[in-house]
Amino acid sequence: MQARPAARPSATLLAAVENNAEWCAAFCRASGVTGSRRGAVWCADGPAPELYPELVTLRPGVSAAEVASLAPLPGSAVKDSFQDLDLAAEGFRQLFQASWLSLRREDLGPDPGGQCSRAGSADELAAWVAESGSDLEVPERLLDRPEFRAVLVWRGGRVVAGATVFTTDGFGGVSNLFAHEDPARAWSTLTHHLLADPLTRAVGGYEHGCDLAAGARELGPLTVWRRGPGQVPEVGPNDA
DSSP states (O other), X not given: OOOOOOOOOOXXXXXXXXXXXXXXXXXXXXXXXXXXXXXXXXXXXXXXOTTSOSEXXXXXXXXXXXXXXXXXXXXXXXXXXXXXXXXXXXXXXXXXXXXXXEEOGGGOOOOOOOEEEEOOXXXXXXXXXXXXXXXXXXXXXXXXXXXXXXXXXXXXXEEEEEEEEEXXXXXXXXXXXXXXXOHHHHHHHHHHHHHTSTTOOEEXXXXXXXXXXXXXXXXXXXXXXXXXXTOOOXXXXXTO
16 A cells, blocks of 8 residues: 555544544543553553554654554554555555544534433443444443443434444544434434534544445545554564
8 A cells, every 4th residue: 555645634633533542542441451642643552442443643644663663463453544654564454444524513414303312321331232233342431431422313212323422622523323224314313413512513533435424524534454463573662
């Protein structure tokens, strides 16, 4: 893969990236994995939970060698938030590409109606996971974080969709979205609900291989990489 030249990111893109990194950090911490910022990256101190990265770049221009040294273990995943890294020579393979998206109040279409509820207890969180129909394990400790919400979308007395939302600095990062109805309709109800909060200026996240976020603005591309087996560098993150 040819690395993209570093471009000046917009303030909204930086907000989306920071929000996503903080969400990854919170999920890891709630799962017993600590992490920290190291320059222009966030890095987990050990293997991250399944589907979560060990490293997230926070600014463009980080070197591939630095990223490789901070994610040395086989299976380590890297979220190249600005798609400006070529990690193939460092023993990584590309998992997928995606686009960062955001939606503001002025981008909203007609409100399709419906209600939203928030899990406030371990039992309600377990019910959210059951509705999602996935094997996702959401740590109960996240319920102690005011930034976190596990939201269910209701219509006609039944659950039609859900998502996890993590809000920082006015940006509501949406992830783990599922729908039992037209996904675009479910997304519209969810975003109307989230943006009704005057402290939330924008919502978004990233998507790949689908078109859920009707009306959303594309902010820029990202790539997720994973280190292959047996590709451990000679210099580890504590040796540099």
